Every structure is written in C-alpha cells, then in structure tokens.
Amino acid sequence: MADYKIAVIAGDGIGPEVMGEALQVLRAAEESEGFSLQIEEFPWNSEYWLEHGRMMPEDGLEQLRSFDAILFGAIGDARVPDDITIWELIMPIRKGFHQYVNFRPVKSLPGIQTPLANGDGIDFVIFRENAEGEYSDSGGRLYAGQEGEMAVQNTIMTRAGIERITRAACRYAEENGRTKITSATKSNAVIHANKLWDEHVQRVVSEEFGDLEFEQYYVDALAAYFVQRPQSFDVVLASNLFGDILSDLGSGLVGGLGLSPSGNINPEKDYPSMFEPVHGSAPDIAGKGIANPVAQIWSTALMLEHLGEKRAAERIVGAIEEVLAKGKVRTRDIGGEATTIEMGGAILEAFNKQESAVTEG
C-alpha cells in the first residue's frame, strides 16, 4: 500500500479554517482509496514569527525535505510585513525545493457565475515559470531621495530554466490528453529575455514534442484573448511575471479566489512539491468561519494527483463540482450563506457517496 508523508502548514487567517475542511476530505480519501498518510502539521505562521523572530526554524527546509508533499494554507498578518511572511517562508520553500513549475488549472465550474457572457466550457491549465525570470533579486535602487532616483531590475532567464518549464508543460499535455501549447511572450518589445524564451520554447517543442500543436502570442494580446475566447486554450506556458498576471486573470474568469487552486511543483520529484490555494489569508473575513474551502480542497486534489493518486483526485474534483452544481450549499463569495464548515461538510458528503476503490473490492 502506498504510504505518503504530508507536511501541513496551515498559516494565518483563513488558512487554518479552510485547511481543516481539506484535511477531512484528505482523510476520507485515505480511508476509501487504499493509501495511507502520515500527516504532520507545522505551526509556521505570523504568530510563530512574533514569538521566535523567524517564519520557520533554521533547519525548516531540512525538516520538510523528507516529506512527499507539502499542503500549504495561506500566510499574511497585519502585524508582520508581507515581504517577511512571503520571503521567509513561501519563497525559501519554492526555491529551495526547485519548485520551478507553478501549475494553475482554469476551469468553468457548474453553477458558478462568471463575468463572461459565454463563460462555459473553459478548461485549460497554466504553467508559470516559478524559479527565475522577472522576479529576481538582481538590481536595486540608486540615488535615493535625489532628482535622479531610479531602480534597476534584471530579468534573469536561462536556457536551462526555459527548457525545463517547457518540457514540464509538454509532458503534462501528453500525459493528460491535451494537444496545444500556447506560449506567452513579449519579444516584439526588444526584451532580450523574451527572445531567448521564444527561441528555446520553440526549439524544445518542435524537436521533442512534435505532435503537440504550438502557438505563441504577445502577452498583451493574449490577455484579451483570455477574455474573448478562453475556450480555445489548452496548456498556457508563461514566464514568472506573465504567468502571475495571466493566472489571476484566469481565476477571475471562472469565479474568483475562493475557487482557485495551485501547485508549486518539482516535476522530477527530487524534492517535495507544495500545493496551496491562490488566495491569501483574507484578513477581512478571517475568524468569521465564512471562507470558501474549495480552493484549499482542490489544492489537496492536485497534491494527490501529483502523488499518483489520480482517481482520488478526480473524485475530489467531482465532489466539488457536484456541490456547486446543486447550488444548495454555497459560501458568501459565490452568492450563498453557508459557512466554511457547511461547505466543507457538503463536499465531504458528496465525496463519500461516490464509488470508492475499497467498496468495489
């Protein structure tokens, strides 16, 4: 029987609230799908920082190293600067564990209102480069306070970095019956890094994945096409900055933050990958018990899929879709009155009603 070690970091604000619901569904999957879990929770959040002056212990990454995956909630607290919570907890994990793929599904959900007149049938995934690119610490500010004050930011793209994100997107396409790669670029603006991006993306796709259809758009035009014809995309490949923006646009197209999961993935499985909702700690609703747990529960499904438990993952997504389609139980962000616990409970119930590997014998 497969046995997985899962590290859980619930974090701040609504993180622990939605994590509670996700863990119930995860335990139900364990019971019915024939794998076993060792779950360990780590209290690394803003409270921890206020007490210890750091977001995680010095050997935090070593502690996480032996886990098969990390399930993350959300982080962020008014008492701690955002650059500390993000740069001392999330970033070290993403970078230290070579999680160079940020994976975000964008899928229309039944019964969810979208801002589009024709928002049905959207089903694509975004592969955002997660380790280099525009978000680098190379550069800085000069001449502070003077007339000529300025900032310089270096984008760092490497051939190896472009090749590996391209391969990850193409392999995912091949393994999941997807047929088209859309690359986002801005090479028309004489950005050296984007020229390098285009060259190596095109080369890897044509040399190694000739069966896949390939297209490339300037990212500004692509943003418009996301709104005008989102159904025409399948696998979208983008650099760190472009992927960040496109994925929030994608999230907005299909119903918002409460419904959007993500994975920070190390495809080689040399290190644990980390799965987390796209949303933050939502201080405006934290403690009220009204957060939508769908993004966290769906992130748990992405984690199980990454671990190879595809069927458990599909059952979880199916349960989410069933509850949303019925529309009786909904949290406020999607037009209902339900609490976090009611929404999580409805998904758990729908999950348990489905056929399971164990009852089929």
Ligand code: NAD
């Ligand atoms: P946010 O995602 O926390 O909230 C944005 C809006 O969406 C709020 O109105 C919130 O109530 C709503 N919302 C978010 N998740 C929801 C859910 N599950 N159900 C219902 N409504 C939901 O973003 P923000 O307000 O910009 O940031 C708040 C804090 O979170 C900041 O400290 C920020 O740095 C942090 N943050 C952390 C992460 C992360 O942990 N990866 C991501 C984004 C923001």
Ligand code: MN
């Ligand atoms: Mn973002």
